[in-house]
Amino acid sequence: DQQVKQNSPSLSVQEGRISILNCDYTNSMFDYFLWYKKYPAEGPTFLISISSIKDKNEDGRFTVFLNKSAKHLSLHIVPSQPGDSAVYFCAASRYGGNTPLVFGKGTRLSVIA
């Protein structure tokens, strides 16, 4: 039973346009959410996070939106750059505790120049 779902395995976007990556979760105990970026042959690197007390968090070109009622979050990348091409993982955990992150299967983003 997948508690964190990324239903789009891949996404192609033109350079300069917006990339929107989506993530859904089923466990209502999750209240801390993260996005990780992964290049081939490297480990995941942290990108941005959001706690359930917020509905938006922004860091430069990256913004994460959280809709708690829908159990849905999304990552917006504006403007998209070729270097953003990677696999993006959504992860969730319980806030404030040292509980493990639960990951989605990832979405492969390709930014086309």
Added chain:
Amino acid sequence: GAGVSQSPRYKVAKRGQDVALRCDPISGHVSLFWYQQALGQGPEFLTYFQNEAQLDKSGLPSDRFFAERPEGSVSTLKIQRTQQEDSAVYLCASRRNRLTGGKNTEAFFGQGTRLTVV
């Protein structure tokens, strides 16, 4: 170094062989996690340590898998009598403990060990 270090980067094992995978977390990080990532999948949780205590091993797929962190820093994941289904990338992550007030922090991952069982 400043990051999480894992060794070896690549390991080829014959079926039935025992393997040991090493993780050096970021200095001072209290929490350490092991994940298994199969091809085309997201990382799946295996086990978690806080200092030397193994607080959760619910993700270990069988009793052939064993992890330890005897001095609260370096950790070793051991797989006995490897099977082909054990082929995956094994990721280690560390995280400093939550700050006063309960703020969570992100986990930092190593580059992983790619295990291939033939």
